[in-house]
Amino acid sequence: MILGIESSCDESAVAVFDPAKGMADEWVHSQIALHEAYGGVVPDLASREHLQHFGPLLQRALAAVPAERISQIAVTNGPGLAACLAMGLSTAKSLGLAWRVPVVGVNHLRAHAFSPFIALHAAAPADFDAEFAKLLPHLGLLVSGGNTALFSIDESRRIRLLASTMDDAAGEALDKGAKLLGLGYPGGPQVEKLATTGNPAAFAFPKAVARRSSLEFSFSGLKTSLRYQLEKMTPADIERRRADLCASYQHAVFDQLVRKTQLALERGDCRSFGLSGGVANNKTLQAGLAQVARRQGVPYLCAQPQHTGDNAGMIAFAAWAEREAGGVNEAGLALQIEPSLMLAGG
Amino acid sequence: MDSSISARLRAGVTTASAEATRSLAAELAATLPPDTTLALHGDMGVGKTTFVQGLARGLGVREPVTSPTFAIYNVHRGTTHTLVHLDAYRLEHERQVESLLLEEFLTNPWCLAVEWPEKIAAWLPANAWHLTLSIVDSDRHRVQLR
Numbered sequence: 208m209i210l211g212i213e214s215s216c217d218e219s220a221v222a223v224f225d226p227a228k229g230m231a232d233e234w235v236h237s238q239i240a241l242h243e244a245y246g247g248v249v250p251d252l253a254s255r256e257h258l259q260h261f262g263p264l265l266q267r268a269l270a271a272v273p274a275e276r277i278s279q280i281a282v283t284n285g286p287g288l289a290a291c292l293a294m295g296l297s298t299a300k301s302l303g304l305a306w307r308v309p310v311v312g313v314n315h316l317r318a319h320a321f322s323p324f325i326a327l328h329a330a331a332p333a334d335f336d337a338e339f340a341k342l343l344p345h346l347g348l349l350v351s352g353g354n355t356a357l358f359s360i361d362e363s364r365r366i367r368l369l370a371s372t373m374d375d376a377a378g379e380a381l382d383k384g385a386k387l388l389g390l391g392y393p394g395g396p397q398v399e400k401l402a403t404t405g406n407p408a409a410f411a412f413p414k415a416v417a418r419r420s421s422l423e424f425s426f427s428g429l430k431t432s433l434r435y436q437l438e439k440m441t442p443a444d445i446e447r448r449r450a451d452l453c454a455s456y457q458h459a460v461f462d463q464l465v466r467k468t469q470l471a472l473e474r475g476d477c478r479s480f481g482l483s484g485g486v487a488n489n490k491t492l493q494a495g496l497a498q499v500a501r502r503q504g505v506p507y508l509c510a511q512p513q514h515t516g517d518n519a520g521m522i523a524f525a526a527w528a529e530r531e532a533g534g535v536n537e538a539g540l541a542l543q544i545e546p547s548l549m550l551a552g553g
Numbered sequence: 554m555d556s557s558i559s560a561r562l563r564a565g566v567t568t569a570s571a572e573a574t575r576s577l578a579a580e581l582a583a584t585l586p587p588d589t590t591l592a593l594h595g596d597m598g599v600g601k602t603t604f605v606q607g608l609a610r611g612l613g614v615r616e617p618v619t620s621p622t623f624a625i626y627n628v629h630r631g632t633t634h635t636l637v638h639l640d641a642y643r644l645e646h647e648r649q650v651e652s653l654l655l656e657e658f659l660t661n662p663w664c665l666a667v668e669w670p671e672k673i674a675a676w677l678p679a680n681a682w683h684l685t686l687s688i689v690d691s692d693r694h695r696v697q698l699r
Contacts, residue, residue, distance in 0.1 A: 251652050288624070290652070353623030374602055375620045383597055383622075427602055427620070428571065434598035435691045546624065 210268070210277045210302070211523030212261075214295030215287025215315050216353075217253045218516065219260040223272045224523035229329040232271050233513065233520045236260040239393065254290035261298050274306055281526030284312030284536055285545030286353075292544040300540055311526050312536030315517075316550040318525035319349050320358060320366055322515070323481035323508035325524050339528075342479035342506065348468050348496065349550070351484035352378035352395070355424050355464070356550050357471050364532035366551040369471060370422030377460055378486045380426035384433050384456050388449060398453045399489050405454030410436060412459035417466045424467060429459050457491065465495040472503040481508040487515045558584055562684070562698035569693055574600050575607030577696060582611025585634065587662030590678050592670035595686035600694050601668045604686060605638050608666055612636050621668070626653060634664040641672040650676045 208231060213220040222233035238256050282299035285292060296312075303310035324342075328335045345360040346369075355378075356371040375383065378395055385394020390401075412432050416425045433456050437445060445452070472480060480500040486492060487510050500507035514521050529535050536542060558580055568574040591608070593601045602620050609618040613632025621627045626639040637658055644650060650673050659665060670677055683699040 251649055286624070372619060373617055374606070376623065379620060379622055387597055427598075431571075431598040431600065431688075434596075434688065438688065547627075 209523040211519035212282040213519040220519035222519035257294035285548030318521040319483040322510040322521040346477035350486035372424040374427035401453040405450030407454040407458035409451035410455035417463040483510040565697035578607025579611030590665045590681035599686040641669040647676040
């Protein structure tokens with residue numbers, strides 16, 4: 208079985224994945240409550256927290272799965288906050304030394320890319336290779352607080368980057384929009400909640416980027432246009448129309464994601480579509496993308512909620528799913544942190 | 554610094570589009586002495602990252618310059634300067650800048666562009682250039698050197 212370890216940002220996570228059976232179990236300690244007061248993750252607080260939480264998390268994991276059954280340790284080695292990644296790597300290397308099992312480094316973004324397929328594997332582990340092959344080439348959209356990218360996975364399970372954001376990530380645009388609207392942290396989920404009771408057509412935010420024929424994303428102009436809008440309104444107006452503002456702003460962000468996905472699918476060379484990353488939990492976004500996939504006649508997959516944010520299950524799974532595609536770093540005890548690791552080349 | 558752009562920025566320059574803001578920053582970049590810190594003041598959405606994109610272009614950076622909010626800082630290698638783009642928004646104390654090991658990346662000649670500089674005011678070098686960005690009205694933004 209593969210022990211996964213993840214510490215790239217503010218989540219300390221451990222998981223055990225059994226290629227023959229599926230995810231044995233997973234454990235996460237989130238620091239959201241701690242960072243709420245700061246309006247975002249504070250790096251040196253986050254790394255101290257990892258130091259504190261990995262011990263107890265591993266105790267729980269080892270109470271469920273005896274150490275003798277672990278045959279490999281998979282750890283996130285980038286991208287992420289350097290001090291946080293280092294905590295996970297030193298934990299993984301210590302265990303690797305103590306248990307005499309290999310340690311491999313996993314690219315956090317590539318693990319997200321494979322995360323929509325964890326459920327496919329769980330449904331029938333023995334048939335996974337055959338079922339997965341039917342879905343390739345695959346088009347994936349990764350949407351989170353730090354990344355927005357369209358990519359493909361080819362028949363050899365190799366990932367190619369098709370487009371990414373020119374400025375802010377989609378999740379960041381939602382978080383910063385929430386801040387402009389006076390909502391708390393993390394902002395994305397609060398915007399989603401308020402948006403459900405608002406009118407997405409109440410305010411018109413620019414659609415120029417969404418309508419361009421290039422696949423590249425750009426969200427900083429939307430943030431500025433929200434600012435223009437708010438400056439024209441009195442605090443009482445903003446308060447009264449907050450739901451409409453959230454719905455319209457979220458619609459503008461998602462419209463870009465949906466249109467670019469449609470453009471990429473219209474190229475016609477992908478046999479499935481998958482959504483991953485923290486923003487993948489948003490029901491409105493899921494509905495928009497599922498509709499695009501249906502129209503293009505390709506199966507729609509979405510990572511399960513426990514695999515959308517930072518988690519170790521996807522790290523252990525990717526170490527296995529990507530094992531022959533060259534995506535796993537086999538430096539072992541010489542493994543280094545790579546804070547600026549990219550999803551893949553173009 | 555080239556006296557004309559310095560004088561124009563001191564008086565304040567109004568730009569009518571994001572592209573005009575980038576061009577202005579690129580023009581400034583071409584006159585930057587080595588090892589300059591630019592403190593970019595201004596609220597969310599006033600165009601700080603857009604300004605840094607223009608700086609990057611002027612410094613000969615080829616890769617895209619995206620928001621550093623998630624990673625705190627990004628390092629870009631330009632043809633004339635190394636550009637370090639720091640977002641201090643989530644830093645609470647000057648002491649936290651020390652732990653970023655920025656000095657390791659400030660290879661000579663460098664340009665350090667700092668968003669939310671007021672968060673780490675005491676850490677900034679005394680000779681830092683302070684630019685204030687603001688919104689005049691829809692599409693028109695203003696950049697002024699203090």
